Amino acid sequence: MNNLSTVIINGMSFALPLFIMAIGGIYSERSGVTNLALEGLQGFGAFTGALAAYVIGMHLEADSMVPTYFAMLFAILGGMLFSLLHAVLCNYFKADMVISGVVINILAMAMTAFLTKTINKNIFGAASDKFVLGVMRRFDIPLISRIPVLGAFFTNLYPFEIIIAILAFAAWYLLYKTPFGLHLRAAGDNPAAVDAAGINVIRIRYLAVMMSGALSGLAGICFAYSISAKFSSDIYVGYGYLAIAALIFGGWKIIPTLGACLIFGFARSAGYQIVQQLGLPSSYSDLVMVLPYVLTLVLLVFLAHNSQAPRALGEAYDKSKR
Amino acid sequence: MNKKYDRVIVAAIAVFLGLIAGAVIILILKRNPISAYYSLLRGCGLAPKVKYAGGKNMLSDFSSFLDYMTPMLFAALAVVVAFKTGLFNIGVSGQMLVGSFLATILIGYSNIPSVLAKPLVIIIAAAGGGLIGGLIGYLKYRFNINEVVSSIMLNYTASYIIGFLINTRYVDPVSRQSRDIGANARLTLHQISIGSYKYDIPLGFILALVAIVAVKILLDKTVLGFEIKCVGANREAARYSGIKVGSSMVISMLISGVLSGIAGAVCYLGYISTIQPKVLSPTGFDAIAVCLVGGSSPVGILFSTFFLMIISKGSTYMSSQMGLEAEIASVITGLILLTSACSAFILERIKMIRRKRGAGE
DSSP states (O other): OOHHHHHHHHHHHHHHHHHHHHHHHHHHHHTTOOOOTHHHHHHHHHHHHHHHHHHHHTTSOTTOSHHHHHHHHHHHHHHHHHHHHHHHHHHTSOOOHHHHHHHHHHHHHHHHHHHHHHHHHHTSOOOOSOEEOOOOOOBOOTTGGGSTTGGGGGSSBOHHHHHHHHHHHHHHHHHHHSHHHHHHHHHHHOHHHHHHTTOOHHHHHHHHHHHHHHHHHHHHHHHHHTTSSEESGGGOSSHHHHHHHHHHHTTTOHHHHHHHHHHHHHHHHHHHHHHHHTTOOGGGHHHHHHHHHHHHHHHHHHHTTTOOOOTTTTOOOOGGGO | OOHHHHHHHHHHHHHHHHHHHHHHHHHHTTSOHHHHHHHHHHHTTSSOOSOOOTTOOHHHHHHHHHHHHHHHHHHHHHHHHHHHTTOOOTTHHHHHHHHHHHHIIIIITSOOOHHHHHHHHHHHHHHHHHHHHHHHHHHHHHHOOOHHHHHHHHHHHHHHHHHHHIIIIIBOTTTSSBOOOOGGGOSEEEEEEETTEEEEEEHHHHHHHHHHHHHHHHHHHSHHHHHHHHHHHOHHHHHHTTOOHHHHHHHHHHHHHHHHHHHHHHIIIIIOSOOOTTOOOTHHHHHHHHHHHTTTOHHHHHHHHHHHHHHHHHHHHHHHHHOOOTTHHHHHHHHHHHHHHTHHHHHHHHHHHHHHHHHHO
16 A cells, blocks of 8 residues: 555545534534533543443454444543533533533543443442443445545445435535524524524534534544544543644634644644655654644634634524614 | 621531531441541641651651642642632633643653753743633633633643643653653652651742732732723723723633643652553642632631642542542542632621620620
8 A cells, every 4th residue: 555545545534523522512512502511511422332242242252343333322422421511511501602512522532431440440340440342343445446546535434424424414414504504593692583493403503412422422433433442531632632733724614624633634644654755753743733723823824814703603692682 | 896807707618518428428438537537737747657668767758749739739729810800710720731741842851951841840830830720711701701611611622632641752652651850850859868758859949939929919019900800890890980990810720820830840740750641630630629718818728728738638548548449538528619619608697696686786
């Protein structure tokens, strides 16, 4: 396999989970709910997913793919459930949305670390702070993967990449082509008008936040099954924040956000490839890890003042102020 | 009824609800929550332990507790100052790291006499932290970059670059952390024998009290403090009244960064004496919690730091005594945070009850 293919393959498997998480963030923020909780939501989703895989995997043969798909399902459910906390804090308790997001992140880290240890000790009888998952089995799409260069996009795929691609398209369709999507986008720009049209703003916001929880949870389990090959507190390395940066770049729109995620993904995989090609010691790969973060800052310097946030972003909707 | 009194009540209610929720979890794990909470106090030298190791007594436990809470005082104060301008400094950990790393390599490994080395450590760490804090403020003011995003990006950037530098230049091959700094540069007088007991004397603690008073004076008695609070209360109104909103933001983030830098110094060159590569201190994130519970007031955080640090410092002892995972401490802290985030709601409810009572009379 040549260098370019490796960069494409590794770049895509990082960019796609990031992208699906960013789409969740777009849903939440377009509906008017600031969502810094993505980091915690993806971690919590990864936790519930990994736990499900463990429990189900105990009764099956070692190489079965069934636990993997259950893990994804439970990650989606877990992320959705945990995101309700954010939705309730923001919509019912009228908490500051930024603070709520940070609180959710801190709580998710604390709870998953505590639960992982407690469950390992009391149920599985092992003193461990992680659930080992391994890496998902990869596959090639026949024929098209043989195309030179571009074929790399269809080579060595994780199954979740296909799932993400389908979900991303569905999410795009829902947001831009359906009445629900229109209401959601309007709820973030002018909630009073949406309310006047007889649509329940709070309900839309609850659904939007749950959507972000579900998609973040999925992203979390994808990272757990690819980059980290386990669930542990290592899952909290800031990918959630990276997804937020990506959606801000993308101006809260889905297609440009995909571009931002691809930039992050390829910057990261290209950096690793360069370190490897030059034969540098492994400590140099830490410098590569910096690339997406620095790139974000640099790009934001050029793009941030052009991007238009949803107008009612971060304000709890108060009917009495209409 | 005055406003300050209300805020204290609300904070107390939030903390109480959080502790109740924590107690429920402890009950589910079939342990006694009261003795669990009491063992937290024992772990911090606030209640007598059953047995002490040689050279230890209640006072020496308490001295290490003060040593432990000193970084948090500075970190929480840093969050408070930024918060007053309506900015959210989630980058305290990164600023701590940058400040303390510079102080470690410039002073920590030198032979400068301690009278000179200790103040220099603080100055260098403050400058390093201030630089990053100021940069975040500038990016916000000049390019409209959300301070939360830029702080996080700088956190990871700092963490990886400093991790790389430590691993390639300053690493101790055994501990895999940066080499220990000299006693001359350390801000905690570590394990000093007085009589037959050994104490950790945190010099930074006194400095922290001074900083709290200084920030209180700055916010309440100076023009700059007034401007900072105006910008935080209503950015547009502040702009129309002729306050330079941008420079107020940059200055408050600069001050916040300076305080974070000092927090880093009293942590990495005080409470401990090395830096672990590629690990961001949780202090910076927990500081947000402390600030929230303390009602984002300089005096309030003195109490909330004391209280929340009992939970986190005492957790080791609790874990050994009760057989509970030490991580439960951060879960309890998280629950307290959750209830504190609803403090506006609680305040509203209190007012409503009061109004109803007023109408009834």
